[in-house]
Amino acid sequence: MSHRVRRGLSALLSSLSGLAALLIVSMLVVILVDVFLGGVGHLSWEFLTQPPSEGMMEGGIFPALYGTAVLTLLMTVAVMPVGVATAVYLHEYAPPHSVLARAVRVAVHNLAGVPSIVYGLFGLGFFVHFVGGGLDRALGSRELHWGQPSLLWAALTLAVLTLPVVIVSTEEALRAVPVEHRTASLALGATQSQTLFRVVLPGALPGILTGAVLAVSRGAGEVAPILFTGVSYYLPDLPDSLSSQFMHLGYHTYVLATQSPDVEASRPLLYATVLVLLALTFALNLVAILIRARTRRRGD
């Protein structure tokens, strides 16, 4: 093949690969534009603050927003301490070549790959039936109170689901703290835990926050794990205790899209709900990216 032909071929094929990238980006744009155009007309303050009415055909999505917010808040409170502590162990305390450290890393890697519906089964079998049922029996109540799907169990299930995200982000953040900071602190006479709490963790805070934000973003979007651990489609009241069920933006989208009695009538409502959900997850991801970008620039 002559050199000119080879060069032409090279230009052609590399452009084709650019086309692939363009195709992916355009799919993203199509989805975003479609959701935006379909939903922005229905957005309003009432939509965000009112409960649904007229058999879910009218009204707002406030209970779903509230349920999503409370769920992710509980999940974050549950996952952050465990996740950060595990990452601290892996990065600061584990002896080199430690068997436990290697086992934890393998476990976390595999946890990240478990399908979300299996997490739902786990939440049902372990949290709802085993822990919840056991709690009911221990408290001597004859009727099911903790042994059924609820906010608490759904939040804990999501916490296990997002544990790998928090651990990985926190480890990345700990790695970003220069080792000189640690050695300087120890040289000045601080103990390991003092160094940890007063030098390393504050320095790693942006990355830890990134992990929290990414976890919240996943928690707001995942529907499969909460399907049988606590979510509900129509609840007359807002959840008032840890054992209540709750509504959720993602689940609301799913039910509206697949089981709506009148698809055309609920179309604007559905689009607006999806727009809110997308806006939420994107905003959270953007915040995480910004924190990460600023940390990287600061560290240079």
Add this chain to the structure above:
Amino acid sequence: MQQGLVGVAPIPRLSAQARWRQVRERLVAGVVTLAAFAGIAALVLILVFVAKEALRLLVSEEARQEVSLGKLFLPQVVREGRPATFMWQPVSAVPKVSMIPLFIGTLKMTLVAMVVAVPLGVAAALYTSEFAPRRLREVLKPTIEMLAAIPSVVIGFFLLMVLASALQEALGLPSRLNALLAGLGLALAIVPVIYTVSEDALTAVPRSYREASLALGATPWETAWRVVLPAAAPGVLAACVLGFGRAIGETMIVLMASGNAALPTWQLTDSARSMSATIAAEMGEVVVGSTHYSLLFLIGVELFLFTFVLNLLAAAWTRAVLRRLGGAEAR
């Protein structure tokens, strides 16, 4: 100066402050180590509690009558006079519990997703790491990673509202919701994963490889295709395996777009049902503790084991790429 060891210095007694400091150190180390166990505990608990419900199939008399290895995997005569076939219909007078339609459904959709997502993702990763100008690269990578931020329920929504009708009109399909549509949705979900991990593997290839190839007269494409990509191959393969695992386990997209009919055909334009969608769809109406309930947990065990094995493979491949590149670099 004292002679010899007369009057050896006494063991100093720690002040209360110093003693508290030692206790605190040990406490923090203990708490942190305990937390590390949480990760392992979670994985073990998931396996134990999902398998526990599925194990009931082996133990309960009633379950053993309805379900057996043969009933799960071999063709069964469903109606008198008709040939033996595979059917999943656990809710009926005579429960039919063949896993085969679910396996076929899952595989159909996942294969469609892989056939679409792997070329797209790897090509885009190749473009980003080899051909794109630097400023474009800095925009392209986060943009495609944004696709990963879209919840799968939104992708399923998009499929239902827009793509399903468009596809049906374009191809004249009999079923609006089918395996092909679900496969395309899955592809949308896994392309970012394949892209990101492949791109990381490609950029990890040392620059000296590219420079040597170009110096020997190869064109940029030849360098990318015959030097860089093979060097990053284990990482790219790991990316594909990760995408495959994600596609197998994905629930919401399939639930919304596949038609949810457990047909044991390989026809892409038929409705299909995946394992994860089966669990999601039927768990709501099942009696706790019944055979059907245990069967759904059995499907969960199968999913868990499958993705577990896939993850081990991906991890082994990634280690191989690090070893291969690290060794070459050292030389």
